[in-house]
Amino acid sequence: MKKSFKIGEYAIGGIIEVEKKRNVYVCRAKDYYTKETLLESHCNDLIELKSVLEEWSTPYYAETIINKLK
Numbered sequence: 001m002k003k004s005f006k007i008g009e010y011a012i013g014g015i016i017e018v019e020k021k022r023n024v025y026v027c028r029a030k031d032y033y034t035k036e037t038l039l040e041s042h043c044n045d046l047i048e049l050k051s052v053l054e055e056w057s058t059p060y061y062a063e064t065i066i067n068k069l070k
Contacts, residue, residue, distance in 0.1 A: 001019065001020045001069075002017065002018070002019040002020075003017070003018055003019075003065075003068065003069065004016070004017045004030075005017070005018075005061070005064075005065055005068075006032070007057055007061055008032065010057055010058050010061055011029065011056055011057035011058075011061060012029040012038060012039060012056045012057070013029040013030050013031045013032060013038045013039075014030070014031065014032030014033075015029070015030040015031070015032055015035070016028070016029060016030075016053065016056065016057060016061070016065060017030055018049070018065060018069060020069070023044070024042055024043070024044060025042070025043040025044075025045075025046070025048075025049045025069075026040065026041075026042055026043075027040070027041045027042075027043060027049060027052050027053065027056075028040045028041075029056050039056065046066055046069070049066065050062050050063070050066050053065055053066070
């Protein structure tokens with residue numbers, strides 16, 4: 001399962017992509033125009049993922065992304 005969220009100026013790069021591989025969440029911050037990966041993080045649970053998302057964007061968007069993954 002892979003989902004992309006075009007957030008724009010409220011996130012690093014503008015696009016947050018989250019992929020779940022075997023109980024590990026792979027989160028990437030991508031450039032809005034080139035789609036190049038700027039940051040990547042591997043998280044073992046949703047709490048860790050939420051922390052990374054809050055660091056890369058805002059608490060509002062972190063919560064929104066977590067809710068769409070459930």
